[in-house]
Amino acid sequence: MWQIIGHEWAVELLRRSLVNGRSAQALLFAGPDGVGKTRLAWALAAALNCDANDPPCGRCRACGLVARRQHPDVLLVEPDGARLKIDQVRELQHTLSLSPVMGRQRVAILSQFESATREAANALLKTLEEPPPHATLVLTASDAELLLPTIVSRCRVMALRPVPVDTIAEALRTQKGVAAEQAQMLARLAGGRPGWALRVLEDDGLLAARGADLDLLEELVQAGRWERLDAAERLAKRDDLVDLLALWQVWWRDVQLAALGCRDLIVNLDRADAVTRAAGHLSAAEAARAVRGLARVRARLLRNVNARLALEAMLLQWQRAH
Numbered sequence: 001m002w003q004i005i006g007h008e009w010a011v012e013l014l015r016r017s018l019v020n021g022r023s024a025q026a027l028l029f030a031g032p033d034g035v036g037k038t039r040l041a042w043a044l045a046a047a048l049n050c051d052a053n054d055p056p057c058g059r060c061r062a063c064g065l066v067a068r069r070q071h072p073d074v075l076l077v078e079p080d081g082a083r084l085k086i087d088q089v090r091e092l093q094h095t096l097s098l099s100p101v102m103g104r105q106r107v108a109i110l111s112q113f114e115s116a117t118r119e120a121a122n123a124l125l126k127t128l129e130e131p132p133p134h135a136t137l138v139l140t141a142s143d144a145e146l147l148l149p150t151i152v153s154r155c156r157v158m159a160l161r162p163v164p165v166d167t168i169a170e171a172l173r174t175q176k177g178v179a180a181e182q183a184q185m186l187a188r189l190a191g192g193r194p195g196w197a198l199r200v201l202e203d204d205g206l207l208a209a210r211g212a213d214l215d216l217l218e219e220l221v222q223a224g225r226w227e228r229l230d231a232a233e234r235l236a237k238r239d240d241l242v243d244l245l246a247l248w249q250v251w252w253r254d255v256q257l258a259a260l261g262c263r264d265l266i267v268n269l270d271r272a273d274a275v276t277r278a279a280g281h282l283s284a285a286e287a288a289r290a291v292r293g294l295a296r297v298r299a300r301l302l303r304n305v306n307a308r309l310a311l312e313a314m315l316l317q318w319q320r321a322h
């Protein structure tokens with residue numbers, strides 16, 4: 001019962017390595033936000049501590065505790081504020097050095113490891129190279145290229161690709177009881193990220209927020225220099241800036257696809273008109289440059305670059321479509 005949406009190959013690989021007793025002790029799950037990295041990490045943590053023949057069974061005490069995020073041997077380490085810090089790594093190393101309290105394996109899930117400071121990342125190197133025998137470390141990151149190569153080379157890297165629309169739609173129908181049409185629509189908008197679709201089910205305000213963020217983007221594409229500078233100043237203050245940039249990146253990729261004549265591959269179907277309009281004014285190469293520009297800003301934000309300046313440079317680079 002891995003309960004993972006998509007990523008069948010990854011589940012199969014992890015399952016087999018558990019059966020063979022050759023489970024890696026340092027893993028890196030890479031992929032976009034909401035694609036399912038942390039979910040897979042929790043499932044692996046359950047599997048490592050479950051006693052069933054084909055773990056995780058989803059029914060035993062260990063599986064239950066992991067599902068409720070209460071298993072004493074499974075630790076989640078998230079960025080403290082914007083960064084994951086060296087003190088957090090030191091504390092984790094101390095905990096990992098102790099024998100498990102009730103399970104077989106201590107499992108540490110270090111999420112969004114691209115946010116780790118250089119000191120924190122360097123401090124973890126030794127543990128990744130030689131983890132205590134009863135410890136497994138699972139790092140997650142949106143992109144392996146954002147990590148130090150010395151970190152990546154010590155991990156078994158599993159790159160999770162965006163999940164196909166139909167797979168997400170089916171999971172929403174069968175696991176969440178969502179009506180077929182709604183499931184299909186959400187799956188399309190999710191852009192390959194089942195986690196996003198699941199979050200929308202719990203909070204439909206997210207759907208409205210997405211609409212407002214795309215409205216703003218469509219305005220900015222047609223706007224002049226001063227309006228863009230003004231927007232950069234406002235956007236820099238948002239604490240969900242990384243999510244916003246990810247959303248905009250998908251929209252620009254849609255423009256690129258439309259400019260190449262592949263309208264049927266557009267993700268933001270509800271925005272097909274605006275996407276097609278933009279593609280009428282801009283070339284595929286210009287759209288591709290915008291996609292890369294967004295990725296660059298996302299990477300730079302993690303390095304504490306001045307957000308307003310990075311946004312200004314990015315917005316001013318966009319060709320004006322009007």
Ligand SMILES: [Zn+2]
Binds near residue numbers: 052056062063
């Ligand atoms: Zn179990």
